[in-house]
Amino acid sequence: MTSSAPRLTVVTGADDSAARWRKRALSTASHAALIIASILMLYPLLWMLSASFRPENEIFSSSTLWPSSWSLDAYVRGWNGLRVSFGTFFLNSFIIAILAIIGNLATCSLAAFAFARLEFRGRSFWFALMLGTLMLPYQVTLIPQYVLFQGLGWINTILPLVVPKFLAADAFFIFLMVQFFRGIPKELDEAAQMDGCSPWRIYWKVLLPLSTPVLATAGVFTFIWTWDDFFGPLIYLSDIRTYTVMLGLRTFVDSTAQSDWGGLFAMSSLSLLPIFLFFLFFQRLLIDGIATTGMKR
Amino acid sequence: MTAHPFSAADSASTSGRAVTPSFWSRLWTRDAPGYLFLLPWFIGFFGLTLGPMLTSLYLSFTDFDLLTSPNWVGMDNYTRIFTADPKFAASMRVTFFFVIFSVPLKLAFALAVALLLNRGMRGLPLYRAVFYLPSLLGASVAIAVLWRQLFAGDGVVNDFLAIFGIEGPSWISNPRYSLWTLIVLSVWQFGSPMIIFLAGLRQIPQDMYEAASLDGASKARMFWKITLPLLTPVVFFNAVIQTIDAFKSFTPAFIISGGTGNPINSTLFYTLYLYQEAFGFFRMGYASALAWVLLAIVAAFTGFSFLTSKYWVHYDE
Numbered sequence: 001m002t003s004s005a006p007r008l009t010v011v012t013g014a015d016d017s018a019a020r021w022r023k024r025a026l027s028t029a030s031h032a033a034l035i036i037a038s039i040l041m042l043y044p045l046l047w048m049l050s051a052s053f054r055p056e057n058e059i060f061s062s063s064t065l066w067p068s069s070w071s072l073d074a075y076v077r078g079w080n081g082l083r084v085s086f087g088t089f090f091l092n093s094f095i096i097a098i099l100a101i102i103g104n105l106a107t108c109s110l111a112a113f114a115f116a117r118l119e120f121r122g123r124s125f126w127f128a129l130m131l132g133t134l135m136l137p138y139q140v141t142l143i144p145q146y147v148l149f150q151g152l153g154w155i156n157t158i159l160p161l162v163v164p165k166f167l168a169a170d171a172f173f174i175f176l177m178v179q180f181f182r183g184i185p186k187e188l189d190e191a192a193q194m195d196g197c198s199p200w201r202i203y204w205k206v207l208l209p210l211s212t213p214v215l216a217t218a219g220v221f222t223f224i225w226t227w228d229d230f231f232g233p234l235i236y237l238s239d240i241r242t243y244t245v246m247l248g249l250r251t252f253v254d255s256t257a258q259s260d261w262g263g264l265f266a267m268s269s270l271s272l273l274p275i276f277l278f279f280l281f282f283q284r285l286l287i288d289g290i291a292t293t294g295m296k297r
Numbered sequence: 298m299t300a301h302p303f304s305a306a307d308s309a310s311t312s313g314r315a316v317t318p319s320f321w322s323r324l325w326t327r328d329a330p331g332y333l334f335l336l337p338w339f340i341g342f343f344g345l346t347l348g349p350m351l352t353s354l355y356l357s358f359t360d361f362d363l364l365t366s367p368n369w370v371g372m373d374n375y376t377r378i379f380t381a382d383p384k385f386a387a388s389m390r391v392t393f394f395f396v397i398f399s400v401p402l403k404l405a406f407a408l409a410v411a412l413l414l415n416r417g418m419r420g421l422p423l424y425r426a427v428f429y430l431p432s433l434l435g436a437s438v439a440i441a442v443l444w445r446q447l448f449a450g451d452g453v454v455n456d457f458l459a460i461f462g463i464e465g466p467s468w469i470s471n472p473r474y475s476l477w478t479l480i481v482l483s484v485w486q487f488g489s490p491m492i493i494f495l496a497g498l499r500q501i502p503q504d505m506y507e508a509a510s511l512d513g514a515s516k517a518r519m520f521w522k523i524t525l526p527l528l529t530p531v532v533f534f535n536a537v538i539q540t541i542d543a544f545k546s547f548t549p550a551f552i553i554s555g556g557t558g559n560p561i562n563s564t565l566f567y568t569l570y571l572y573q574e575a576f577g578f579f580r581m582g583y584a585s586a587l588a589w590v591l592l593a594i595v596a597a598f599t600g601f602s603f604l605t606s607k608y609w610v611h612y613d614e
Contacts, residue, residue, distance in 0.1 A: 027416075027418075030413055030416065030418060031418070031419075031420075033413070034410075034413065034414075034418070034424050037410070037428075038424065038427045038428070041427060041428060041430075041431055041485065042427060042430075044443055044444075044447055044453070044485075045430075045431075045434070045443075047447075047453055048439075048443045106337075107337040107338065107341075110334045110335070110336075110337060110338070111334065111335055111337070111338040113334055114330075114331045114332075114334035114335045115335075118330050118331040118334060119327065119331070120327060120328040120329075120330070120331030120332060121327075121328050123331060126335065129342070130338070130342075133342070133346055135541060135595060135596075135599055136346070136350075136592070137541075137544065137545055137588070137591050137592055137595055138545070139568065139571055139587075139588040139591055139592075140349075140350055140353055140588045140589065140591070140592045141345065141346055141349035141350055141353065142349075142353075142575070142588065143349075143352075143353050143356060143361075143575060143581050143584060143585050143588070144348070144349035144350075144352035144353050144356070145345060145349050147352075147363070147581075148349070164341060164345055166337065167337050167338065167340050167341025167344070167345060168337050168338035168341050169341045169345055169346075174338070198330075199330040199334070200330075203334070224433060225436075227437075228436045228437045228438075230438050230547070230548045230551070230552075231547055231548070231572075235576065246437070246438040249438045249439060249442060250438055250552060253442055253445075253552065253555075254555065261446065264442060265442075265443075265446075267439075268438075268439035268442050268443060269439070271437065271438070271439045272434055272437060272439050272440075275433060275434055275437070276430075276434070279426075279429075279430060279433055283426055283429075286429075286433070287425065287429065287492050290489050290492045290493060291492050291493060291495070291496035292496075
């Protein structure tokens with residue numbers, strides 16, 4: 001390959017410069033297309049952000065992204081726009097998200113360890129069932145779950161949103177962790193087992209310390225999905241003091257939005273900020289996590 | 298936490314005291330650890346998934362209303378769904394329309410951009426991040442709120458069209474376009490299938506292209522004969538996941554229509570209709586029947602995809 005290449009360039013010298021020119025043109029065109037697409041993709045987000053900093057009378061009158069004067073009024077108005085301040089909603093959302101992360105990491109990794117590393121009868125049967133729950137529309141379990149949680153007196157508490165996470169209810173993360181655990185050399189477990197390590201010690205001392213990437217990925221996704229969750233809080237939380245940020249936004253839309261778009265956009269932008277920060281700092285993890293789900297079987 | 302339940306069993310099995318371990322000790326050393334590790338999952342599976350599933354199947358044959366105890370009504374709920382419920386028919390039309398247009402469009406965008414980025418473009422990480430961001434944020438109520446404004450009569454989209462002298466309608470409140478605004482919102486989130494396509498493209502061995510180009514194959518031919526066939530497992534995965542997600546979509550339609558599915562039921566997603574029946578009218582028995590119809594549709598779709606996959610998905614093992 002390397003020996004024949006120079007000869008070829010000499011023979012086809014004229015064609016080659018034309019081809020190179022064409023290649024450069026193509027590359028420029030591709031970049032142009034991608035840049036235009038990027039702007040189109042980001043424009044709505046930037047517009048909302050800029051609208052949240054504008055004086056109220058300027059939100060719809062100007063379509064430029066840069067406000068003529070910057071103002072934090074909308075944030076103050078929005079923060080106190082409802083009977084209960086958004087501070088409460090943010091706090092509620094954070095508490096739910098953090099408990100969800102703890103629950104998911106603890107119980108999904110236990111289940112994944114059993115599926116990936118332990119030999120026991122019925123393993124493939126239960127594994128198939130676990131994968132089956134990935135496809136299950138939540139509506140099929142919704143009403144009995146609601147009746148159950150209502151019977152337990154859990155309505156208007158965070159328990160219906162948090163307790164399932166401590167029962168490894170997010171099969172996606174079990175699947176993600178199984179994939180990762182399978183990539184860790186089995187010789188490590190076997191050596192530990194020779195030394196008399198119990199399964200628990202292998203899980204705790206050998207596998208988990210090597211699994212920080214997948215644990216971080218699962219943690220970040222749990223945060224984002226719990227933060228964004230709208231349906232669960234909508235069903236289980238009706239007292240405004242227990243609201244999450246998403247419910248607060250929805251109430252804002254229904255009550256005052258027509259008169260206070262600025263406040264609404266300010267709170268909307270603020271609600272996206274935690275997700276954006278996670279994206280900024282854990283981009284690599286998120287992208288790798290998404291990529292692996294589709295690759296290995 | 299360091300004292301674990303397996304130590305006794307482990308030392309018994311390694312001490313060699315029992316040359317032929319009894320059935321029970323084998324059960325304990327071999328099977329018990331697996332089941333103990335799965336304990337939380339088992340409680341969740343039986344208590345929150347299987348149990349509720351069977352209960353909702355039972356409820357679907359009753360007139361349960363949350364307040365009084367359920368009465369058996371036989372097939373009444375299902376008969377009404379399929380013969381006498383115009384809202385069910387409307388929500389089916391809306392949902393299928395949404396799935397049929399949003400999923401292929403989203404996948405086409407995802408694949409096109411992934412192919413473009415995979416040509417070794419400079420700035421790949423930046424582009425990838427920009428395109429991925431919307432799919433991370435898109436599920437949020439905040440984005441649905443924003444969409445409602447963008448496509449309003451005096452919204453940003455119409456401001457933009459006005460530059461070209463086009464007077465756009467109020468997209469959100471016009472039944473001809475309202476569903477399309479939701480399709481656009483879904484396609485806007487093409488980032489996550491794009492990432493999976495990119496990872497798939499990376500795994501195609503480069504020497505296949507080199508061999509093909511030595512044989513004088515054109516770029517288009519290489520795409521149809523090498524790239525696409527080798528990418529079919531990823532296409533399949535993306536298509537199944539995105540379709541199931543599309544069937545389950547709820548938040549955008551709820552926020553944009555204010556929970557109504559209007560104008561004239563044009564955004565009445567199936568999930569939204571089910572929510573209205575269950576938590577608006579407390580027709581829990583009827584809503585359970587709706588849920589089982591949804592499960593049947595999703596299961597039929599998934600089964601069909603897996604059965605037909607062997608004819609078009611290329612697995613190299």
